[in-house]
């Protein structure tokens with residue numbers, strides 16, 4: 001049983017024919033509705049990559065996989081006991097693959113956000129002790145610490161598949177001690193049912209993963225080129 005995170009940059013090369021062919025009708029329709037050409041290319045390439053990597057693990061053809069969507073939009077595999085989740089920010093992505101249990105991943109680029117915006121989000125989403133910890137950081141470190149809490153909460157929300165209504169202030173993390181969350185919203189069970197890890201990509205990005213399974217090693221793999229050897 002493994003948790004694997006594949007991360008990298010989306011190849012901006014506009015050649016899409018091989019990718020387009022393996023998407024299903026719903027994915028092709030969604031892609032066609034994306035007006036921005038760069039966003040459309042990224043969507044097509046990431047969906048195709050997701051299918052290729054899943055197919056490799058499940059020993060089937062990428063275009064044979066059925067990908068359904070939960071009530072709040074989380075993509076899942078109705079025909080397999082295998083979990084995945086995708087996150088993207090600008091040209092970067094992280095894809096979590098898990099045969100151990102539900103998984104959520106969040107990637108954020110370290111763009112120092114506007115201080116007032118961050119303070120408002122922190123007050124809205126952080127638990128009281130997280131907020132106090134964040135407020136006690138030197139100003140120069142506050143935005144990094146913000147992303148450390150934020151990506152963990154996003155990853156938990158995404159693992160649950162419930163979206164924002166999962167109850168972010170009721171989820172508590174100590175990002176200095178990887179392992180279990182300190183608390184999760186009541187409907188998500190016990191904190192010890194869930195585990196988390198964080199990984200820096202260079203100086204510029206942070207990825208958090210949350211999964212529902214006993215603690216295990218998480219492997220982090222860089223995928224250098226989406227048009228590489230996974231056709």
Ligand SMILES: CC(C)(COP(=O)(O)OP(=O)(O)OC[C@H]1O[C@@H](n2cnc3c(N)ncnc32)[C@H](O)[C@@H]1OP(=O)(O)O)[C@@H](O)C(=O)NCCC(=O)NCCS
Pocket residue numbers: 043046072073074075085086087088089104105106107125126149150153154157158159160161162163164168
């Ligand atoms: C989808 C959602 C869960 C995350 O969105 P995001 O952080 O903007 O974007 P990410 O790149 O991390 O994730 C997007 C991908 O997650 C997947 N996804 C979509 N809905 C999802 C859901 N309900 N649960 C899990 N994954 C979902 C999709 O693969 C999507 O990629 P696609 O649109 O290319 O198909 C968003 O709808 C949401 O509710 N975010 C919470 C916002 C918030 O206030 N968080 C506070 C944290 S403190």
